[in-house]
Each structure stands twice: as structure tokens, then as C-alpha cells.
Amino acid sequence: MLGRHVQADVRRALAGFPVVALLGPRQVGKTTLARALQRGLGAARTRYFDLESPADLAKLSDAEAYLDAQRGAAGRRRARGP
Ligand SMILES: Nc1ncnc2c1ncn2[C@@H]1O[C@H](COP(=O)(O)OP(=O)(O)OP(=O)(O)O)[C@@H](O)[C@H]1O
Ligand SMILES: [Mg+2]
Numbered sequence: 001m002l003g004r005h006v007q008a009d010v011r012r013a014l015a016g017f018p019v020v021a022l023l024g025p026r027q028v029g030k031t032t033l034a035r036a037l038q039r040g041l042g043a044a045r046t047r048y049f050d051l052e053s054p055a056d057l058a059k060l061s062d063a064e065a066y067l068d069a070q071r072g073a074a075g076r077r078r079a080r081g082p
Contacts, residue, residue, distance in 0.1 A: 002029040010037060044074070 002024075010033065013020045022030040031050065038046045047070065049056040059066045 002033050007033055007037065014041075044077070 010020055010022070014037075022034055024030055034048050038048050047067075049060060051057060051060075
């Protein structure tokens with residue numbers, strides 16, 4: 001099972017890189033860790049993709065277009081205010 005030090009490692013990685021992948025054996029807690037990090041960082045600032053989900057994979061088939069659209073939506077949210 002992934003320990004708390006892994007959560008700190010992923011946070012550090014996210015501070016330096018726009019995308020971080022969690023790869024590892026089955027059932028070690030990858031999804032649980034990603035979801036917990038997303039809750040901590042705020043869903044508005046983060047995107048989570050499960051590469052075993054056909055729907056998520058489809059979003060990433062043209063990742064540049066998808067992420068550009070997400071960035072545009074975030075910018076519009078900021079402009080509108082809370
Ligand atoms: N830190 C933890 N301590 C104890 N149990 C945990 C912890 N993290 C996850 N679990 C439990 O372990 C199981 C597997 O967790 P999870 O689905 O996050 O793993 P996964 O690596 O994403 O699995 P998969 O490879 O099947 O996608 C779940 O029942 C979850 O509740
Ligand atoms: Mg998983």
C-alpha cells in the first residue's frame with residue numbers, strides 16, 4: 001500500500017511538472033492517492049485521468065486540444081469571479 005511519503009513525492013513532482021503519472025502494481029492505492037491529492041489541491045486547479053477509462057483515454061487522444069479547451073474554461077471562470 002502506498003505510504004504518505006509517496007503523497008509528498010507526488011506533490012513535489014506536481015510543483016515542478018504540469019503532468020505526473022502514477023504507474024504501479026494493481027491495487028496499491030494509486031487511484032485513492034490521486035483522488036486525495038485532487039481534493040487537497042482543489043478540483044478547479046487539477047485534472048485527473050484514469051488511463052484505464054475509455055472516456056478519459058478519448059479526452060487524451062488529442063491532449064493538446066483538450067487541455068487548451070480546459071485552460072480556456074478556467075480563464076473564463078477566473079474572469080467571471082467566484
Ligand atoms: N493508504 C491506504 N491504506 C489502506 N487502504 C488503502 C489505501 N489506499 C487505498 N486503499 C484501498 O486499497 C484498495 C485499492 O485502492 P485503489 O483502487 O486506489 O488502488 P489502485 O492502485 O488504483 O488499483 P488498480 O490498479 O486496480 O486501479 C481500495 O480498497 C482502497 O480503499
Ligand atoms: Mg486505480
